[in-house]
Amino acid sequence: MAGKNARWPYGSTAALREDVLRVLGVLKIATGEQIQCLTRPHLTDRHRHDPGRRTKPHRNAALDLALHQLTVSEGATREGRKLWGLTTAGLQAAAQVLDRPLSDMGSTARGAAAHGAAHAMAVNATVQALLQPQPDNAQAAQRREGDQAVLKAAPPGLGRLESIRTEVPLLITGSESAPGHGSPQADLVLRAPEHDLPVAFVQVDRGTVTPARLAQKANSYHAYFTRAGKHSTPWWRQHWHTPAGDPVLLYVFTAHSETAALDRARQTMALLHERDLPFPVLGTLLPRLQQRGPWGDAWWHAARGGNPRPLDEALSFAHDRP
Incomplete structure (x- = not known):
């Protein structure tokens, strides 16, 4: 992780902030774990029993983006996991990251977590099940030998x-x-x-x-x-x-x-x-x-x-x- 500075005091990198914008631009509302799984799945097996360590980089990225009024905390799931969404400015930033017209981005998810966002979490789980996120070549190379078997056994996904x-x-x-x-x-x-x-x-x-x-x-x-x-x-x-x-x-x-x-x-x-x-x-x-x-x-x-x-x-x- 990059060193902290005045602009990004939580120490996030540009790549991690882009991860957050990409995922929230598609899902509208998500947990740190969902953001991590969809963008850096190679970390899942590395820190399977330490989700706090696994998701901290993306949570810090969301916090840094919040300081710039691009993301906002949307409460928590019914299981107590913190949820993140986009502001109007964040939706515009996500459109640039995704290379989509703003007219295709839909709206923000303000208020969606009022009751735990159960439906949104079911939709997010469906997205993950369809995509079956796999590490890219660079990410796969970072996996430990024991994790390679897990990667080979995972079912292939559909789309991006x-x-x-x-x-x-x-x-x-x-x-x-x-x-x-x-x-x-x-x-x-x-x-x-x-x-x-x-x-x-x-x-x-x-x-x-x-x-x-x-x-x-x-x-x-x-x-x-x-x-x-x-x-x-x-x-x-x-x-x-x-x-x-x-x-x-x-x-x-x-x-x-x-x-x-x-x-x-x-x-x-x-x-x-x-x-x-x-x-x-x-x-x-x-x-x-x-x-x-x-x-x-x-x-x-x-x-x-x-x-x-x-x-x-x-x-x-x-x-x-x-």
Whole structure:
């Protein structure tokens, strides 16, 4: 860590401050541990039993940024972990780090931690489960020999942090400045064309609404996907700059227990099957996604059922409709 100075009294480096801005620019609200895991995963195994030591560099970076009114403490999770968010100026700084237009950054997360930010933490856990953060070559070289086996055993991930946007309004009617009534909000959207996959819209379920209401949300996505744009091109395709391929709707189920999540998943997916939607709808359990990764046997298709499959197989299976 760099020496302390008057401008950055907590001793953070420019790279660590950039880590904080990158993560908060995508997730909007996060703990120091989540920031560390997504940007410097090689530290996780090195200090697995000492999370305070592992996350201190990024916590200091967040404190330094707070002195410049770029980050703000957003309270704590239900487990007591400190949460960080961005100010309006911080959102602008994060847009520069992520090389995104400010119009694509969404809003800050002020007030999101009033009750522990349980939903935001479930979304963040889903992001981590999809990405399965791996050290880059320089980071991997710093790992101890015993940790290399852990690295090799970890499931591969999907996309990069910059591939993701969270809390994305999907306009059925209206405009970016004035969304129409009933427009849904995707918990996260993932674009990973390098994997030859369609744009994925992700709904994270915490068990706070009925399966019927959760399944009903798919109708709003259908309205969004069929909104007409210019020259008879679907509006969503123009917005996400994707030339071909149907979008996919992913449901990630989590609850107070895996049994409860599985029960909700079965009910919801059965209701989705009855709707016979024209785009693929896949579902998984968050613990399963965390353990197996997106390319493991984690997904099943609402209209076809069967055993869980890797994401690419589930999508191929989905298009092979009976």
